[in-house]
Amino acid sequence: MILGAAEPAYVEMMAETVTAGDPTYTGPLAGVSLGLPVYHVTEPEVREKADASIYQDQIGLSEVAMQTDDIWQSIRKVRERTLGS
């Protein structure tokens, strides 16, 4: 699963939802562990496998606008906790 949201807190919640299960217990994934590998589109894991010009066209501007360091930290934390990677 690849996310594009701009807000670190939301990215963390969404990542938690599709790995360990909905942390807010409000949606259908409450208590359901999908264990899906989840990345943010700006993370190096995605970006470096993508075609550089397509990446620049599609994401370049958003990347400048986003707090990518905070987003990466949030999503990595969830991956480490829930997927062990």
Added chain:
Amino acid sequence: MRYSMRRKSEGGERLDLQGKKVIAIGERDGVQATAIAAVARSAGAEVLLELNQCFV
């Protein structure tokens, strides 16, 4: 609050999107699903689903 203005190079080798099935969940004020999907396809992934969210 710190914003990244440049590309960073660490950690890119752990995920291989080639042949992977991907769900793209975008956001109106972030990156939209169509843009995520284009990037994922360029890395060899098959995009199963494109969805967007709006928080307002």
Added chain:
Amino acid sequence: MTETFPTIRGIACVISHTPGLLRYGSKPTRELAREPGLFDKMRPHLRSFDDAVAYGPNQVFIGNHGPEWLWSVPEPWWRHGDEGARATGPAGRIVGEDHFWGLLQMADDFGILDIDKSRLERSRDLLRATGLFADAELERAVKAAKPPASSDGSISLNAADGSEVGRIANGYPGDSSQTADILIENLACKASGALALKELLAQMKMEPGEVEYLLGCGEEAVGDRYQRGGGSISKAMAEMAGCTQATGSDVKAFCCAPVHALVLAGALVQGGVYKNVIVVGGGSLAKLGMKMLGHMQKDMPLLEDCLASVAILVGPADGSGVRMRLDAVGKHTVASGGSAGAIYEALVSEPLGHLGLRIPDVDKYAVELHNPEITVPAGSGNVPRTNYRIIAALGVQRGEMKREEVDGFERVHGMPGFVPTQGHIPAALPYLAHALPKLRDGSLRNALFIAKGSLFLGKMTNMVDGMSLLLDRG
């Protein structure tokens, strides 16, 4: 291309503080269905009318302060009310739920509502004190147009303190597009929109009969089972506001509709079809309490307790010098693409390019001006700030700005969000209340109004939409 352009003559911005109606918002309705006891936990988080009036962003909305003033207010804004706050301002006013029950009654032509008489009499007296309504109109606030409809499927209406105010009935048995919860949304939209119309007419010292056409830009689906969303709530608002010589239609494009409607209004004037066209947007009851879980978790007041509405008068050039640049409308097309770069090129750099302008040449950008104090605690981010960063990044990418200027762009060319999260209402246009006086006196050269709409929410397309319009001095 002609050398004269239509102008925007005025805007009214009105807030109806309706904490009792908060529970009928979409999110609270769903949460209360899961956990009926939740309302007792919500109640301590509801704000008083005085708190809603003193709330800095609301004071900005009705024009008592410029948006930039919020940068000087310590956060959280809800803890630091404006000591000089007033319920009226140069752009509009704030009314309370005690006013609003009577407005709802005035909006009901079908006996859908059954509201306690003493509440309605109090509303009538409060509405009389606004000076916006004639005696005959005020009588409508206490006298039902029709006897109350059947109580089958009706839901109770409650005040903020939990006391029952009355009931609202279903429109037609078995019609899922006219259930009581949908009708209260639509009546709240009609009532708040008509109040903004009244406010605008008073502000402009204009007779209601002078209004020729209205364009509704709200998102409510007014209709029945055969034409869900059939529309023209704008004409219903016009009738309620006494605009007897007007008709109207609704423009639908999610949160992007207000800028579409403004462009269309300008075109109707430019084409000579009408001289006085009003764009009107009623409040969105569905969005009350949308972020309530985040606010309760952070022990904050439920700030989404306000229906916000706007009415904007468009007319021919009037000597004020303010011009709607219809020769350079920005639009996101089907072919534009969904990346941020593609969207903002379509909405910002392309239209500016037509006029020979670069990104830093625009004094102020009005984007979606959602109040960040509402969105950030719920994990939804600071919407205007994200938009300003993208515009600035585009400026850098195009070589029109230096990279070091990105961080400061919001302070120089933007503003903090100050508008309640009411869907279409925050879509750029409330800044007109601040921009128009400055454009007239020359302290602002130009401003670009940008709105985006999440069309994908309707499941008919994965696209967004976007429109932009530049105002400048001629």
